[in-house]
Amino acid sequence: MIITGDDPEYIAFVMARLHDQFLMTDLGPLRYFLGIEVSSTSDGFFISQEKYIQDLLARAALGDERTVETHMELNVKLHPPDGDPLPDPVCYRHLVGSLVYLVVARPDISYHVHILSQFVSAPTIVHYSHLLRVLCYLRGTITRRLFFPRSSLLQLLCYSDATWACDPSDRRSLSDYCVxxxxxxIAWKTKKQTTVSRSSVEAELRSMDLLTTEVT
Known part of the structure; x- marks a missing residue:
């Protein structure tokens, strides 16, 4: 159980009442929880998953220490039948599932994880090579963190975008937003649109609609 708030006296009161009813231990300020690392400073606090990435790279057993500056090659289009099927797709599915959880603190890989997730049912060697590239990118950017300042304006700033007809198999677009x-x-998502957009303007409007729903 994690107890948060800005009133130390009330937090102490809640802790005391919980101690009366349950067997529990006070572990002090939050440092590490479910693979998420939290570090606090006078200006705010940082959220990262550095140890989680290290464990993920160890499980992937990459053969070298290579790093890359980008997640994927520019304008790459992945298709379901690309390349020969993987002899053992379990590793691919396991790594992609781990990346899905990593998006909690690494929104910069959200789009690429969305793309790779579409091939978990029948991954190929080509899909696996692009997955390894994302892992190499994470190795080179392992110290990146999200920062949440202590003092900030209570004002929502929202951004949306769309990639029109980017999926070559069904011509559907992708919606992206961050808040x-x-x-x-505080919020971000990459999601394939449910219907085919006939123009880039229509794709952008659908993305704005998804964002508006989230904000509302």
Whole structure:
């Protein structure tokens, strides 16, 4: 159980009442929880998953220490039948599932994880090579963190975008958005649109609609 708030006296009161009813231990300020690392400073606090990434890279057993500056090659289009099927797709599915959880603190890989997730049912060697590239990118950017300032304007700033007809198999577009509360990133998503958009303008409007729903 995690107890948060800005009133130390009331937090102490709640802790005391919980101690009366349950067997529990006070572990002090939050440092690490479910693979998420939290570090606090006078200006705010940082959320990262550095140890989680290290464990993920160890499980992937990459053969070298290579890093890359980008997640995927520019304008790459992945298709379901690309390349030969993987002899053992379990590893691919396991790594992609781990990346889905990693998006909790690494929104910069959200789009790429969305793409790779579409091939978990029948991954190929080509899909696996692009997955390894994302892992190499994470190795080179392992110290990146999300920062949440202590003092920030309570003002929502929202951004949306769309990639029109980017899926070559069904011609559907992708919607992307992110929401800031002041200087804090609080929500983000990459999602394939449910219907085919006939123009880039229509794709953008659908993305704005998804964002508006989230904000509302």
């Amino acid at each position: 800031f509360l002041g200087g804090s990133l």
